[in-house]
Amino acid sequence: MELTNEFNLKEIEQVTRDYLSKLDLQKMIDDSSDKRDKIMFIEGPPTLNGEPHAGHLRGRVFKDLWYRFNTLNLKNVIFNAGWDTQGLPVELQAEKELGITNGKSGITTQQQIENLVAQCKKIVSKFHQKWIDVDKKLGMSFNQENAYWTYKDEYIEREWELLKRAHENDILTEGYRVVAYCPSCQTSLSHSEVNQGYEMVQDPSLYYKVKLQDEDAYLIVWTTMPFTLVTDAMVGFNPDEEYVYVSVGSETWIIGKIRLEEFMKEAKMEDYKVLKTVKGSEFEGKKYTHPLLGNISGLEKMSKQENYHITIAEKFVDVNAGTGIVHLSPANGEDDYNIAMKRKVEIFSPIDDEVKFTEDAGKYAGMFVRDADEEIVRDVKEKNALVRIGKIKHKYPLCWRSQHKLVWLARREYFYMLDRLDDKAVDAAQKVEYFFDQPKNRFLKIIKEKHPWCISRERFWGCPLPIWKCTECENIERLFSRKEIVDMADDLPDGPNFELHRPWIDKISIKCKKCNAKMQREEFVLDTWHNSGAAPFASLSDDEYEKTIPAPFFTEGIDQTRGWAYTLLIENVIFNNKA
Secondary structure, three states: OOOOOOOOHHHHHHHHHHHHHHOOHHHHHHHHHOOOOEEEOOOOOOEOOOOOOHHHHHHHHHHHHHHHHHHHOOOEEEOEEEEEOOOHHHHHHHHHHHOOOOHHHHOOOHHHHHHHHHHHHHHHHHHHHHHHHHHHHHOOOOEEEEEEEOOOHHHHHHHHHHHHHHHHOOOEEEEEEEEEEEOOOOEEEOHHHHOOOEEEEEEEEEEEEEEEOOOOOEEEEEEOOHHHHHHOOEEEEOOOOEEEEEEEOOEEEEEEHHHHHHHHHHOOOOOOEEEEEEEHHHHOOOEEEOOOHHHOHHHHHHOOOOOOOEEEEOOOOOOOOOOOOEEEOOOOOHHHHHHHHHOOOOOOOOEOOOOEEOHHHHHHOOOEHHHHHHHHHHHHHHOOOEEEEEEEEEEEEEOOOOOOEOEEEEEEEEEEOHHHHOOHHHHHHHHOOOOOHHHHHHHHHHHHHOOOEEOEEOOOOOOEOOEEEEOOOOOEEEOOOHHHHHHHEEEOOOOOOOOOOOOOHHHOEEEOOOOOOEEEEOOOEEOHHHHHHOHHHHOOOHHHHHHHOOOOOOOOOHHHHOOHHHHHHHHHHHHHOOO
């Protein structure tokens, strides 16, 4: 290697790079270390939807230093690169480049899906080259020849093996639950994703009244989401707390005792009189009249059921907020939904994939739910049910990708029921040696939550869920490998070597074993965090995994305690069914 006498940093860099490019350093290292015990490094895969920034590069330098230190200490380090290639980050970029402005709703045909997938692959290829160029400039040591790619068929099949084990151990379930849903991305999010994006926002603060049917009194109810009056099913009291009947003008109002004075100040009402005090438990099972029933055809039908539009007494009700009386919308709240399930209350959810009200919402049909807030407040006022409308600033989750306000919706999804792991994940997290207490304590707290993980996404570019359901009898077939799919297939339009992505996997025809009707694949793909969390076993053979995992070193930003570190640990515990 020859350098000129002139001090020119760019020239020095180029000459050095040219010299190093002629050396097969990887082969030299491999040849000198092939007889030593291997230690594994699993790369936290960068997403190939943009160019690397300073934060990425800082992390890669730390990893490279660890590799060099251990290599110089004569250790045989497997230092393969890894690339996160699927999911919303890439798909949203593809939509933008294709000029798709109405999101998922603008992609309805197999050809449109194929075009989107092709664009996703172009984006992945383009940004992969940009990352490689930067890695070369930094002198990174990653083994690119053995890199793993989350969209490759062989990776997807290994990821399916995890689903199989989750199913066998009753961790994988399907059903309706209230999940966080992004109106912009038009898909659900996991609990961990939700916790990445809380910000201070301003919402309506609506106090309204509903009339009890068996006595001349009104319940004063509070909500920050007026649109949920469309899906209202119950009104909740805390059974152990006290509530007061209050004379206000010619009406009698019922309010939580602990909130009475503060609420009356907020409502600017000085002339009132407490008539009596009762326990919240006394309000169990009273029917009330919803003020907007005439506007909402579907809700009007639901209200005729005996257990609809009744008051309930449940300990989760917080008497320190609002009036101590809460309205319950099982279609839009986790606690509300759980109470509805316990009490066998039917869920009324007239909301479509675009988060617009359907025809069952009557007057509000076709409106985006949050846009309906103002009209609903006007209608409440028109019905003489408005007590007070104001604004409240509070923390609320935004989508980590689109920055759109999330909406909570009852939807049919696939979940990992993490409570069924018992304490295996907690035990595994406690076995880790941490460099600092802050990430350790944060991580352990998150793992102990054991919140169900919604792993399904209603999108296109991702690892497809390999589950087929009969269109007639709803029989289910879970086919966790290409071979199982091919063996069950009635028709393979693209042959046995079809690509394991949409739309090709959706074309496969399978007949139901029970009734001989057509089966359709569940049109879900997996959470992109599930893709990257599968890296240790999806990128390695069973033998390699057995010998080298757990890997000895992990370094990422603290945000990854709810991201890759979380999914990595959870998935490996599920895969092994042990800590």
